[in-house]
Amino acid sequence: xxxxxxxxxxxxxxxxxxxxxxxxxxxxxxxxxxxxxxxxxxxxxxxxxxxxxxxxxxxxxxxxxxxxxxxxxxxxxxxxxxxxxxxxxxxxxxxxxxxxxxxxxxxxxxxxxxxxxxxxxxxxxxxxxxxxxxxxxxxxxxxxxxxxxxxxxxxxxxxxxxxxxxxxxxxxxxxxxxxxxxxxxxxxxxxxxxxxxxxxxxxxxxxxxxxxxxxxxxxxxxxxxxxxxxxxxxxxxxxxxxxxxxxxxxxxxxxxxxxxxxxxxxxxxxxxxxxxxxxxxxxxxxxxxxxxxxxxxxxxxxxxxxxxxxxxxxxxxxxxxxxxxxxxxxxxxxxxxxxxxxxxxxxxxxxxxxxxxxxxxxxxxxxxxxxxxxxxxxxxxxxxxxxxxxxxxxxxxxxxxxxxxxxxxxxxxxxxxxxxxxxxxxxxxxxxxxxxxxxxxxxxxxxxxxxxxxxxxxxxxxxxxxxxxxxxxxxxxxxxxxxxxxxxxxxxxxxxxxxxxxxxxxxxxxxxxxxxxxxxxxxxxxxxxxxxxxxxxxxxxxxxxxxxxxxxxxxxxxxxxxxxxxxxxxxxxxxxxxxxxxxxxxxxxxxxxxxxxxxxxxxxxxxxxxxxxxxxx
Numbered sequence: 085x086x087x088x089x090x091x092x093x094x095x096x097x098x099x100x101x102x103x104x105x106x107x108x109x110x111x112x113x114x115x116x117x118x119x120x121x122x123x124x125x126x127x128x129x130x131x132x133x134x135x136x137x138x139x140x141x142x143x144x145x146x147x148x149x150x151x152x153x154x155x156x157x158x159x160x161x162x163x164x165x166x167x168x169x170x171x172x173x174x175x176x177x178x179x180x181x182x183x184x185x186x187x188x189x190x191x192x193x194x195x196x197x198x199x200x201x202x203x204x205x206x207x208x209x210x211x212x213x214x215x216x217x218x219x220x221x222x223x224x225x226x227x228x229x230x231x232x233x234x235x236x237x238x239x240x241x242x243x244x245x246x247x248x249x250x251x252x253x254x255x256x257x258x259x260x261x262x263x264x265x266x267x268x269x270x271x272x273x274x275x276x277x278x279x280x281x282x283x284x285x286x287x288x289x290x291x292x293x294x295x296x297x298x299x300x301x302x303x304x305x306x307x308x309x310x311x312x313x314x315x316x317x318x319x320x321x322x323x324x325x326x327x328x329x330x331x332x333x334x335x336x337x338x339x340x341x342x343x344x345x346x347x348x349x350x351x352x353x354x355x356x357x358x359x360x361x362x363x364x365x366x367x368x369x370x371x372x373x374x375x376x377x378x379x380x381x382x383x384x385x386x387x388x389x390x391x392x393x394x395x396x397x398x399x400x401x402x403x404x405x406x407x408x409x410x411x412x413x414x415x416x417x418x419x420x421x422x423x424x425x426x427x428x429x430x431x432x433x434x435x436x437x438x439x440x441x442x443x444x445x446x447x448x449x450x451x452x453x454x455x456x457x458x459x460x461x462x463x464x465x466x467x468x469x470x471x472x473x474x475x476x477x478x479x480x481x482x483x484x485x486x487x488x489x490x491x492x493x494x495x496x497x498x499x500x501x502x503x504x505x506x507x508x509x510x511x512x513x514x515x516x517x518x519x520x521x522x523x524x525x526x527x528x529x530x531x532x533x534x535x536x537x538x539x540x541x542x543x544x545x546x547x548x549x550x551x552x553x554x555x556x557x558x559x560x561x562x563x564x565x566x567x568x569x570x571x572x573x574x575x576x577x578x579x580x581x582x583x584x585x586x587x588x589x590x591x592x593x594x595x596x597x598x599x600x601x602x603x604x605x606x607x608x609x610x611x612x613x614x615x616x617x618x619x620x621x622x623x624x625x626x627x628x629x630x631x632x633x634x635x636x637x638x639x640x641x642x643x644x645x646x647x648x649x650x651x652x653x654x655x656x657x658x659x660x661x662x663x664x665x666x667x668x669x670x671x672x673x674x675x676x677x678x679x680x681x682x683x684x685x686x687x688x689x690x691x692x693x694x695x696x697x698x699x700x701x
Contacts, residue, residue, distance in 0.1 A: 111138055118142050140164055150182020157182050175244040175320070187321050195497075196599065197692040198241055199343020202316040202324045203383045205425055206234045207457045207489040208287040208305050209328055210335035212374060213298075221294050227335070229487060230459075231291075231299045235330035236279040236316060236341075237605040239323040239665050243273035247319040250279050253311045253423035257406075261422065266314075271322070276605055276665045278330070284312040286381060286427040288403060305377050305459065307400040307407040307429045309418060313383045316341075323603050325689060328489055330607055335460060337487040337589075338687035344385060346695035347451040348494030352546070353380050354523045354566045356589060358439035359462040359485040361432050375432035376459040376485075378439035382428075382446060383453040384420025391418050391426060391452060396443040396546070398431040420452070442523060443546040457489035463570040463587040464519050464552070472537055474517040474552045476576075483575040486586040486686060490568075495525055496697040498564035499594025503618045503645050505556045505655035507571045507588070507688070508679055512581035517552040519570040524548075526563040533559045534646040556618075556655045558646030564699040567592050571679075571686065584611075585681035593693035595648055598673035604691040608663040610680035615660060615691065617668065618645065618675040621652040625670045632656055 106121035113119070113136035118129045120141070131142035140147055143164030150159050155173045159182070160166075173184035187193060188200030209230040213222035240246045248269050255262040271277040283291075288308035294300050316324055324341040358376045377400075382391055394415045401409035407428065408416050418426050430439035439458070446454050462485045467473055509515045522531060524543035531549070532540045538551040543565075559567065571588040574580060598618075606613035617632070619625060621644075625632045632640045640658040647653070660666060668676055668691075676691035 113138055137164070152179035152182055155179050157184065188319070193345070195346045195695045195697070197340055197342060197346065197695065198321045198323055199345050200318045200321055201344035202341045203344070203385060203453045204234070204236055204281070204314040204316060204324070204326050204341060205286055205381055205383055205455060206281065206284045206312065207328055207337070207381055207455060208285070208377065208379050208427065208429070208459050209337070209487050210376065210460045210485075211301055213300060221296050222298050222300070228299055229329060229335035230285070230289075231283065232329035233283070234281045235327045236281065236314075237325045237327065237607065238271055238277040238279065238316070238318070239603045239605050240271045240273060240275050240277075240320070241323060241603045242320055244320055245273060246271045246322060248277055248279075248322065249317045250281070251315045251317070252284065253313075255311060257309055257311045257421065257424045274665065280330070281314060284314070286310050286312050286425045287379070287429060305429055307402040308427045309402060309404070309406040309420075310425050310427070311421075311423045313423045313425050315423065323692065325605055327607060327687065328487065330609060335485070335487040336685040336687055337457070337489040338689050339455065339489050339491045340689045340692065342453065342491050342493070342695060344451070346494075346497070347385065347453055348496050349448045349451060350495045351446045351454045351492050352495060352523055352525050352566060353441055353444040353446060353454065353456045353492060354521060354568045354591065355380075355441045355456045356458055356461050356463070356488060356521075356570060357465055358430065358432065358458055359460045361437050361439055376439075377429045377432055378441055378458045379430070380428045380441055380444060380446065381455040381457065382420070382426040384424040385422055385452060386450040387421050389420045389448050389450040389452060391420055391446065391448045392416075393418070393428065394445045395428065395441060397439060397441050398437070400429045400431050442521065442548055445546070454492040455489060456492055457487070459487065460485040461488045461587055461589070462486070462573045464572060464576065470550065470552060474554070476517055477578060478576070484573055484586050484684060486588060488587070488589040490589055490591045490689070493566070493591065493593065493693070493695065495564070496699050497597060497695045498525060498566060498699050499596035500561045500564055501595040501648050502559040502567055502592055503556070503595055503648060503653040503675065504553075504559060504567065504569070504592060505616045505618045505645065505657075505677060506553065507569070508612070508614045508616065508657050508659070508681075510574070510577045510580050510585050510681065512579045515554045516572055516577045517554045519550065519552050519572065521568050521570070522549045522559070523566040524563070525565055528563070529565060530562040531559060531565070533557055556643060556645040558648050558653060560648065571688065584683040585686040586684065588679070588686045588688035590677055590688040590690060592677070593675060593690055595675070596698055597694040597696065598675045599692060599694055600670050600673050602668040602676050602692045603665060604676065604678055605665055606660050606663050606678065606680060609682070610685075610687065611682040613660045613663065613680045614678070615658050615666065615668070616677045616679065617656040617658065618653060619656065619670065620672050621654050623670055623672045623674065625656070625668065625674065627658060627668055628666055632658065
């Protein structure tokens with residue numbers, strides 16, 4: 085059989101006629117081939133080194149349009165056959181549609197925990213002094229986590245160098261700002277910067293040294309209006325965490341910080357009860373630092389901000405009268421400016437004064453940052469109130485306590501669907517329970533879980549439900565809500581297999597605010613550090629550049645969580661052998677929670693979240 089080749093009769097520069105009938109006006113780009121309908125027949129033009137544009141066909145660039153090539157800006161000629169370079173963007177900028185966009189001020193940037201402007205605060209922490217000499221010295225027992233430095237961990241999410249500045253205001257509330265730069269660092273690409281902050285107590289305490297050189301409080305922790313916030317400003321979006329303190333102490337806590345772009349004007353507060361609610365006099369001993377207080381700490385970010393608070397537990401008045409002594413349910417208002425801090429302490433001078441401020445409503449006419457905390461807290465509390473009680477031995481021991489602090493997500497960012505992951509197990513045998521609290525933000529909130537012990541319940545606005553779980557679980561609600569996790573005291577764990585740890589308080593973002601990328605830090609001062617990932621079961625995830633299903637499969641333990649919208653979720657508990665910055669990259673959005681344990685302390689915080697306004701009335 086003789087095969088004869090047929091020559092291509094299409095002239096150079098002439099589009100081939102496919103002979104395929106088409107509808108007049110049809111245009112499309114398929115794999116850089118421009119297809120258009122001419123005289124009822126489909127014409128194809130391979131763009132080759134050029135680019136296919138739907139409106140113009142094969143061109144070097146889109147006619148008359150500005151565009152980017154990496155960080156360089158270009159202007160395309162009117163005919164689309166040539167372009168001219170018009171400039172280059174700075175490292176802290178991003179080239180978008182031929183323009184250099186400052187990512188720190190881009191109003192179209194998606195709201196998340198990644199940002200350029202943050203506010204931090206030295207939350208009230210624990211202090212105690214027990215003496216036998218009338219209180220002259222702390223000769224019997226002494227502990228001062230409140231004396232230790234709060235630290236900020238700034239994680240650079242980019243490959244560019246980032247300049248980070250920390251400032252304070254030395255003026256009093258209501259006076260013109262008197263700013264002072266207390267630290268400035270250049271943080272390298274994908275690097276971390278640690279900022280050790282000076283003591284700036286927001287609970288009106290002042291300090292002096294006793295004869296042995298120990299720092300002693302001159303007055304008790306109180307409600308207070310001060311101007312003692314820290315402002316963090318970076319030249320490029322970063323992630324910031326607050327450790328209180330960073331070093332190993334008997335009373336540790338940490339929080340994810342929410343950037344200015346994610347703040348809002350309306351919050352509910354979720355908290356816990358204090359561990360030592362009332363002072364019990366002991367003959368012959370002077371005890372300072374007890375009772376322990378819970379607190380809500382609010383930071384003003386703009387001038388002349390009016391803050392309205394309706395507490396759910398009686399609160400202390402401040403010594404200067406700026407904070408009134410309000411009863412539960414009584415509303416009061418306070419004016420704040422930038423750097424100003426309203427610290428609200430619970431009253432702990434009456435029977436059954438738990439200090440629990442859960443359900444407190446905080447609103448403002450301008451954006452504010454809101455934190456919930458406890459100087460010391462323990463978990464569980466009031467076990468008899470749980471029905472059923474957890475299947476875990478309870479010998480009545482409650483040691484030990486831990487400091488709680490978490491920044492609150494605004495109501496506008498709250499969601500309805502949660503895939504909750506449990507804490508890394510500390511028990512040598514079995515799995516100790518975690519305790520949970522749900523806080524409703526609207527009336528007639530109906531909640532379902534896949535926990536057989538607590539399958540469903542309903543709440544009104546400001547109402548709470550408490551329950552326990554020994555595994556991860558899913559929770560869905562008819563209306564937006566908050567949910568917090570409380571890890572238990574180490575005595576309640578019993579026979580501990582890992583290093584100690586103590587109670588911890590973590591607020592969970594909803595599935596609606598999950599992200600595909602996270603950058604987070606684990607400090608060098610804890611024995612065991614973990615990231616726990618909440619993910620759809622068939623997701624593809626990398627941790628520090630390695631697949632959690634392959635290279636990291638030996639240290640990432642998978643457990644099923646439940647279904648949300650028909651999708652199976654699971655949790656991956658990964659112990660991190662190396663301290664420092666870490667990165668999670670996923671094909672589909674995931675949530676992460678970060679934990680750390682050592683002999684007598686722990687920390688925990690959500691590793692990040694989107695903070696989009698998904699709940700707007």
